[in-house]
Amino acid sequence: MYTPPFTISPRTIHLIADISALVERYAIRMEQEDALLLRKINRIKTIQGSLAIEGNTLSESQITDILDGKHIVAPIREIQEVRNAIKTYNSYHTFDPYSVDDLLIAHKIMTEALVDNTGHFRQGGVGVFAGTQLIHMAPPADRVPYLIKDLFEWLRKSDDHLLIKSCVFHYEFEFIHPFSDGNGRIGRLWQSLILGKLHPVFEHLPVENMVFANQQAYYNAINRSTDAVNSGIFIDFMLQEIYETLKKRQGDSIVTMKATKDVGINVGINVGINEQKVLELLRKNNQITAKEIAGLLGISLRHSERLITSLKQKGMIQRVGSNKNGYWEIIV
Known part of the structure; x- marks a missing residue:
């Protein structure tokens, strides 16, 4: 054999x-x-x-x-x-x-x-x-x-x-x-x-x-x-x-995940790998642009913008101030 x-x-x-x-x-x-x-x-x-x-x-x-x-x-x-x-x-x-x-x-x-x-x-x-x-x-x-x-x-x-x-x-x-x-x-x-x-x-x-x-x-x-x-x-x-x-x-808990009307189950379970990476980049630099995110992740600008929009719709981030001079606030 x-x-x-x-x-x-x-x-x-x-x-x-x-x-x-x-x-x-x-x-x-x-x-x-x-x-x-x-x-x-x-x-x-x-x-x-x-x-x-x-x-x-x-x-x-x-x-x-x-x-x-x-x-x-x-x-x-x-x-x-x-x-x-x-x-x-x-x-x-x-x-x-x-x-x-x-x-x-x-x-x-x-x-x-x-x-x-x-x-x-x-x-x-x-x-x-x-x-x-x-x-x-x-x-x-x-x-x-x-x-x-x-x-x-x-x-x-x-x-x-x-x-x-x-x-x-x-x-x-x-x-x-x-x-x-x-x-x-x-x-x-x-x-x-x-x-x-x-x-x-x-x-x-x-x-x-x-x-x-x-x-x-x-x-x-x-x-x-x-x-x-x-x-x-x-x-x-x-x-x-x-x-x-x-x-x-071991400690996965669903009840601690935040639900929204836009997402059928819970925000916590619907965050993809690339969305997690975007969140990490925003935590390190809350003024980073979609173009800079695209370059760091090796994805297209359109894909980067789509990830940001998805996180906004889930209530996980929000824009504070203008597009030019503002910053990203992470909510959850």
Whole structure:
């Protein structure tokens, strides 16, 4: 049986112990009265985080609107990506993480109307680029079915801890890059499915959201593991992300979040990653301009203005004084 190359460090062992303790506490949290709403919140965060890693700009509030059947103004492709992700995560319980056939079904749902060969392995070569620089050339297309078969066989038969197996699978899947598009989304989903075999709470843990917040470190961990021909570095990175996510979510409270008539649920749960970044910039400099925000975040001026408008509508910021000489006041 093929065994992917990885090593288990002392840090890995400590993280497994810490995560195991936090999982039980998080499970208790998910049994409280507001658990149903919290699951919806975390599902939205999961979808927003996973898609944002791939460049989707829709905020949590916009995803909430789509989930609730409302119309939004946004690029058609990005709306389709969200709709597909919602359908895919709604099918979470129908997927067997040990089934290659289910992997293909999930890809078909996730990439519907987005790629030509949805639900099928790629037929050509593919590389991963950082700008114009090639950072990873995936294995030849004719090897993909065999590599995936070997990976799933290891996943089914290995006696390693599920936390480790989920991380190794995630890394190996991204290395193989079996699809022409959607590899990141499916890889992160599949890690969640594997973790779900360890404990059901992982279905509602938005690890993707925190990975997006540490996106460069995520890619660095993948690249360093590739250079070392050993996924141990990536294992430690992902376990740390899982630990931090569990630790952060222990005290989630919905009742402390401010509700407004403009936002269907609560302001606190509808603040996207980019909106959070805008708030941080405003806290550091309350006279910063939309153009300066766009430059610092690497987004368009229009997108920057849309984020500011969204925060204003949610009652989280307000403009004091004129556009030229005034400043931003953070309300919540």
